Amino acid sequence: MMQMLEKTKAPDLPAFCDAHGLEVFENVSLTKYSYLKTGGLARYVIYPRNIESLVCLLTHLADTGRRFKVIGNTSNLLFKDATDYSVLVCTLWLNDLSVANGEIVAECGASLPELSRQALYSGFRGFEGLEGIPGTVGAGIFMNAGAYGSEIKDTLLAVDLAEAGGSVRRIPAEELGLDHRSSSLRSGQLNGTILRAYFKGTPGSIPSIHAKMELFHEKRHRYQDFLYPNLGSLFSGSPYDVFARRDKSVRWMMKYDLWRRRFAKYFLKGTPTDRKWINAYLVKRLGLSYPVQPFSDKTMNCLVNRGQGTDAMIAFIEQMQALTEGRLPLENEILEAF
Numbered sequence: 648m649m650q651m652l653e654k655t656k657a658p659d660l661p662a663f664c665d666a667h668g669l670e671v672f673e674n675v676s677l678t679k680y681s682y683l684k685t686g687g688l689a690r691y692v693i694y695p696r697n698i699e700s701l702v703c704l705l706t707h708l709a710d711t712g713r714r715f716k717v718i719g720n721t722s723n724l725l726f727k728d729a730t731d732y733s734v735l736v737c738t739l740w741l742n743d744l745s746v747a748n749g750e751i752v753a754e755c756g757a758s759l760p761e762l763s764r765q766a767l768y769s770g771f772r773g774f775e776g777l778e779g780i781p782g783t784v785g786a787g788i789f790m791n792a793g794a795y796g797s798e799i800k801d802t803l804l805a806v807d808l809a810e811a812g813g814s815v816r817r818i819p820a821e822e823l824g825l826d827h828r829s830s831s832l833r834s835g836q837l838n839g840t841i842l843r844a845y846f847k848g849t850p851g852s853i854p855s856i857h858a859k860m861e862l863f864h865e866k867r868h869r870y871q872d873f874l875y876p877n878l879g880s881l882f883s884g885s886p887y888d889v890f891a892r893r894d895k896s897v898r899w900m901m902k903y904d905l906w907r908r909r910f911a912k913y914f915l916k917g918t919p920t921d922r923k924w925i926n927a928y929l930v931k932r933l934g935l936s937y938p939v940q941p942f943s944d945k946t947m948n949c950l951v952n953r954g955q956g957t958d959a960m961i962a963f964i965e966q967m968q969a970l971t972e973g974r975l976p977l978e979n980e981i982l983e984a985f
């Protein structure tokens with residue numbers, strides 16, 4: 648009963664945001680706002696300006712029983728078309744990075760590329776692979792983001808986590824269950840919002856850190872799709888490897904394709920990661936069907952938005968899951984209405 652009374656007494660969300668210095672946008676079109684450019688409307692998108700106001704908002708949302716989702720740059724989220732979402736709490740304005748006592752302290756909304764650049768300026772190694780990941784620190788920890796053999800868990804010391812009741816706890820990295828593109832937060836064993844993260848700075852040679860970042864940047868530009876909106880890798884793991892392991896002819900075609908691409912790279916100066924040829928072969932061989940090609944020409948493991956709509960995207964994901972017999976965990980997150 649008390650709870651009911653409290654719920655009816657709670658001010659409406661825009662009034663609460665005004666009173667607490669939170670920026671709120673109403674009826675935001677996710678087709679324009681989200682990274683993949685899909686989705687219906689978000690009733691509210693709220694931007695806290697500092698960590699204290701984020702904690703205050705999270706407590707308020709929990710107390711009033713409102714459903715919400717904390718988001719960073721939405722670069723791993725598939726919002727469904729014609730689907731409305733209630734409250735999105737965006738961390739992008741919480742992006743402070745500081746260096747003290749050989750550690751980097753990052754607010755949850757700091758971008759991963761900025762984190763890796765800060766590490767470069769400070770002469771800390773181990774962050775080079777994060778340079779081209781278009782996400783935030785909080786989400787990066789949520790899914791243990793990484794590339795080129797390094798992951799966020801390699802340098803993470805601890806996080807400050809806001810739990811449902813509003814309490815904030817410092818949790819050592821070892822207790823976050825960080826594994827390949829997963830964590831206890833992602834699996835739901837641990838609930839809460841990452842507020843800040845503490846990274847250890849291992850001294851390295853600045854020229855060699857710089858050289859690695861340049862190399863990874865250039866590599867990413869070769870294999871990543873930049874033409875159509877996308878969410879990076881669709882699955883954690885390569886569907887090509889699964890198909891090749893199972894099917895001898897695919898294995899041979901993959902080998903042939905590899906040599907073909909190497910030849911194009913060194914002798915014809917062609918696009919090294921153009922996989923159109925092998926993709927066309929696989930589509931036929933596997934019996935994939937779609938109205939509009941839902942994946943990148945550079946890799947089948949990257950869903951792209953060519954205006955086909957999210958039903959068609961999800962149908963493709965389901966086809967791929969069936970074809971890989973569920974062996975590859977889905978890396979992108981499909982969001983149902985809330």
Ligand SMILES: Cc1cc2nc3c(=O)[nH]c(=O)nc-3n(C[C@H](O)[C@H](O)[C@H](O)COP(=O)(O)OP(=O)(O)OC[C@H]3O[C@@H](n4cnc5c(N)ncnc54)[C@H](O)[C@@H]3O)c2cc1C
Nearest residue numbers: 719720721722723782783785786787792793794841878879
């Ligand atoms: C072109 C491209 C390339 C990519 N390359 C890579 C890559 O090389 N390696 C890689 O690992 N990923 C890659 N990604 C995927 C994506 O960028 C990462 O998953 C990134 O960590 C997502 O960050 P975000 O801020 O966009 O998170 P969002 O997509 O906004 O959110 C992702 C999840 O994190 C949760 N979350 C967000 N903030 C917090 C917080 N503060 N506390 C708790 N949970 C939170 C959200 O609730 C959501 O469930 C790529 C994506 C794209 C588009």
